[in-house]
Amino acid sequence: xxxxxxxxEGFERIREVVHEAVEGLSAEELSRQPWDGANTVxxxxxxxxxxxxDHVAEVAGxxxxxxxxxxxxxxALPLEPGDTGYGHTPxxxxxxxxxxxxxxxxxxxAVHARTLAQLAGVGDEDLDRVVDKGWNxxxxxxxxxxxxxxxxxxxxxxAAYVRGVLRSGGKH
Numbered sequence: 001x002x003x004x005x006x007x008x009e010g011f012e013r014i015r016e017v018v019h020e021a022v023e024g025l026s027a028e029e030l031s032r033q034p035w036d037g038a039n040t041v042x043x044x045x046x047x048x049x050x051x052x053x054d055h056v057a058e059v060a061g062x063x064x065x066x067x068x069x070x071x072x073x074x075x076a077l078p079l080e081p082g083d084t085g086y087g088h089t090p091x092x093x094x095x096x097x098x099x100x101x102x103x104x105x106x107x108x109x110a111v112h113a114r115t116l117a118q119l120a121g122v123g124d125e126d127l128d129r130v131v132d133k134g135w136n137x138x139x140x141x142x143x144x145x146x147x148x149x150x151x152x153x154x155x156x157x158x159a160a161y162v163r164g165v166l167r168s169g170g171k172h
Contacts, residue, residue, distance in 0.1 A: 004122040010149045011119070015112050017156035018045055021163045022101045022108075030104065031097045034165040041159045041166070043096045045104055046075075047085035048155035053111045054084050055148050059131045059141055060118045071107045119145075 001009070022030070022045055030042035050066065057064040066072050072081045078095050085096065098104045127142030139147075 003124050003127065004119040007122060007145055007149070008116050008119045011112065011115055011152075014048075014149070014152045014156050015108075017153070017160055018048070018108055019105065021045065021156060021159035022105055025101050025163065025166075027098065027100055029163075029166055030101065031094075032166060033094075034162050037090050039093060039158065039162065040096075041162050042098045042104060043085065043088075043093045044155045044159040044162065045108060046096050046098065047088075048152040048159075049104075049108045049111050050084040051086070052115060052148050052152055054082075055144060056111075056115050056118055059144055065107070065111050065114050069110055071110070074103065075107070 021041055025041060031040050033040055053064045053066050062068075067081055075098065077083075077097075079092070085093070088096075122141070122145075127140060127145075129141045130138045131141050131144050132139035
């Protein structure tokens with residue numbers, strides 16, 4: 001396997017978990033906290049998608065799918081267009097409400113497709129390219145992509161867990 005293929009395989013695994021966590025849930029279930037202060041399935045998947053969209057767009061030098069394809073208008077959230085959910089308070093998290101599983105998965109799949117397109121051209125030599133000098137040591141493309149993979153997989157697993165809690169009648 002080549003570098004881009006290995007990374008794409010990791011992102012495909014996230015896609016599987018995201019779809020399993022979201023498919024078949026109602027808008028109400030996507031926005032239901034399993035207990036006070038807990039993240040919702042809708043917020044977790046929206047957030048992991050926003051972070052992936054933001055980070056991949058930045059390193060690829062293109063506009064985010066969120067704004068370029070009008071997902072920000074379709075979701076019509078009371079947030080700034082650049083908001084990814086990082087550092088959200090419970091109140092801000094509660095404001096992220098999606099109208100349907102199809103809407104959430106539509107945005108996720110659009111970002112996923114853009115990510116795979118970007119990864120198709122990534123080779124070993126690209127991984128050492130510095131993409132963020134604001135850290136010590138500076139962040140390379142390889143580190144950034146692994147960071148997104150790790151964060152997304154963690155949040156996808158959390159969404160799957162919350163789905164299980166919701167479907168079990170709230171027993172956690």
